[in-house]
Amino acid sequence: MTRADDVVLQVEDLHKSFGSTEVLKGIDLSVRRGERIAILGSSGSGKSTLLRCLNVLEMPTRGRLILDGEAVGRPAAGGATRYREAELNRLRARVGMVFQQFNLFPHMTALENVMEGPLSVLGRPKAEARATAQRHLDRVGLGGKADAHPARLSGGQQQRVAIARALAMDPEVLLFDEPTSSLDPELVGEVLGVINDLSEDGRTMLLVTHELGFAYHFATRILFLHEGRILEDGPPEQVLKSPREERTRRFLDRFTAFRF
């Protein structure tokens, strides 16, 4: 039933302000099923905020969010949207998130971390949740660390467990918020490798990153955010090699200044 233009997630006129600072100044975005979108931009461009608005960890100030053709929340005064708690929980169960700081549950083992969502949110039987969790840990190459607590794992391993935890919910959309930014350089590769391997699933993914090279190979589409607006939106080849905007060029130049 997958149509060519099967839109899984749509954002209309999304605004987000923190106090008097408007971080997102009207974002319109259609995400088609299976797209892998890398979101680029300098710090303060609003890229992480945009990502966090997509599962409403950050409450949008204004705008609409449509998941699978269903509008989330109800319109309220001033173009704002009111969300009910239960509705948000359902949305978040379908839109997974991997954080910059991993945020594994320290009181649980790796396996328990991955089991937690299916077990307590989706209500899966324990044996099934355990088997699924083990499978996902195997997939990120950490099947042998199932019984280790996060404190015993390296940053890269923790992030891989976090990816397994998000996958265990079988989300329709998976969000990555700078997943390698707090890793030591030598651990970045293993995490990017795992994310890259997910491409074959055809899962819809949005990734905020500073790894331009990875974005180029991984993404099917690249967004460049600047001062709360989407400045550039296109295939990696076009956005990274022949950007339309001067701002984008300047941003890219900074990354390629020391090419060898």
Add this chain to the structure above:
Amino acid sequence: MAYVWDFFAVARNADILLAGLGQTLLLSVCGIAVGVAVGGLLAAMRLSGRRTLSWPALAFTEFYRNTPPLVHFFWFFYGLPMAFGLTLPPFAAALAALGIQSAAFFAEVFRGGILSVERGQWEAGRALGMGRARLMRRIILPQAARRMAAPFVERSFELVKTTTLAAALAFHETIYSAMVIVTQTYRPLEVYTVVAGLFFVVLFSASQLAEWLEARGRRAGAR
């Protein structure tokens, strides 16, 4: 001339003192139970994010934290009968005063523990689709409990020592029993020294036990 110690005067009345100590422990345990229950409620109100709930809880907490506990005891014992014609027996008045007063402190312990859990933990739970109650139970409280342990023990010790104020309501706890013995023996120095010793033994053993439990909890957590 040197003071001649006579602990025999205390030993002869050991039964009175020990009965008093028993009452102190009873009042302490009941006080902690009331304090934890009411304190949990207050903490939940403060963390609810609704002003209609959090403000009364804040006012209550601040009031009890910033007024002398002896006044609370007098209110429940002497004040209630005068204001509302409600007479409480000494134990009930002491328990009410102690429980509610310590609830304000326990509420802060609980709240502090819960707020000390990193924001990322809340976000990770919410990102999985957890509702507030489940997030609290599965993610936040297990982590908060460990951080609450030390201040909780500290507060409980304060509470045990505060029970001595119940002597002012003629409740037969340790201090009141001591006063009874003093009027009979005129040996205040010996009697109160023994009282201090009793409290020390009880609280010091309790703190050793608490430390052992905490260490065990830490080990279990870091497996």
